[in-house]
Amino acid sequence: DVKVTQSSRYLVKRTGEKVFLECVQDMDHENMFWYRQDPGLGLRLIYFSYDVKMKEKGDIPEGYSVSREKKERFSLILESASTNQTSMYLCASSQPWEGEGGNYGYTFGSGTRLTVV
Amino acid sequence: DAKTTQPTSMDCAEGRAANLPCNHSTISGNEYVYWYRQIHSQGPQYIIHGLKNNETNEMASLIITEDRKSSTLILPHATLRDTAVYYCIVRGPISGNTGKLIFGQGTTLQVKP
Numbered sequence: 315d316v317k318v319t320q321s322s323r324y325l326v327k328r329t330g331e332k333v334f335l336e337c338v339q340d341m342d343h344e345n346m347f348w349y350r351q352d353p354g355l356g357l358r359l360i361y362f363s364y365d366v367k368m369k370e371k372g373d374i375p376e377g378y379s380v381s382r383e384k385k386e387r388f389s390l391i392l393e394s395a396s397t398n399q400t401s402m403y404l405c406a407s408s409q410p411w412e413g414e415g416g417n418y419g420y421t422f423g424s425g426t427r428l429t430v431v
Numbered sequence: 432d433a434k435t436t437q438p439t440s441m442d443c444a445e446g447r448a449a450n451l452p453c454n455h456s457t458i459s460g461n462e463y464v465y466w467y468r469q470i471h472s473q474g475p476q477y478i479i480h481g482l483k484n485n486e487t488n489e490m491a492s493l494i495i496t497e498d499r500k501s502s503t504l505i506l507p508h509a510t511l512r513d514t515a516v517y518y519c520i521v522r523g524p525i526s527g528n529t530g531k532l533i534f535g536q537g538t539t540l541q542v543k544p
Contacts, residue, residue: 422474
């Protein structure tokens, strides 16, 4: 069964800590994404990557960085965690557009619920 | 990407068909309609997608109007486990290479016994 695996389901960190959220996919997908989800705000894109070592900012990149050294792994880094980064973080992967007939949907991980205290 | 409009919430009786509408009046000719659902505290799950024709899989059916300005996701026999937030999303080649999807607020479907 194809999967996107996020390393932690629940995480509690202190303000100011550097936090790493890891995501691994086994589908050989080119594209990977990090979203955060907050009540009333829906899913918001933080960063995405369309190739190894490539990254692009999403809608809310401030306070975050990412790393993609290998195709299957995409890491989200909170340089100095703050309480307003308490959220559910979702990783996803997909294939790039290659013409009609394909399935370019996302496969999501189960999410990491991060609490910053 | 085209924007989508969905009702905020819907109820459905267990065992009955759930019909979830989505309006995407600005959809382009080469944009697909995707449906996802998110059960509480889990990651969104792909359900189905289509371009012009109606589609069916083991989870649901997707009916797209002839002008493609709206679609309906049909869960033929809803169960309590189908209670979730359902997202309708449009995606096409413009966003294709980067694959960025824009999620709206979705429809919260409550299946009741």
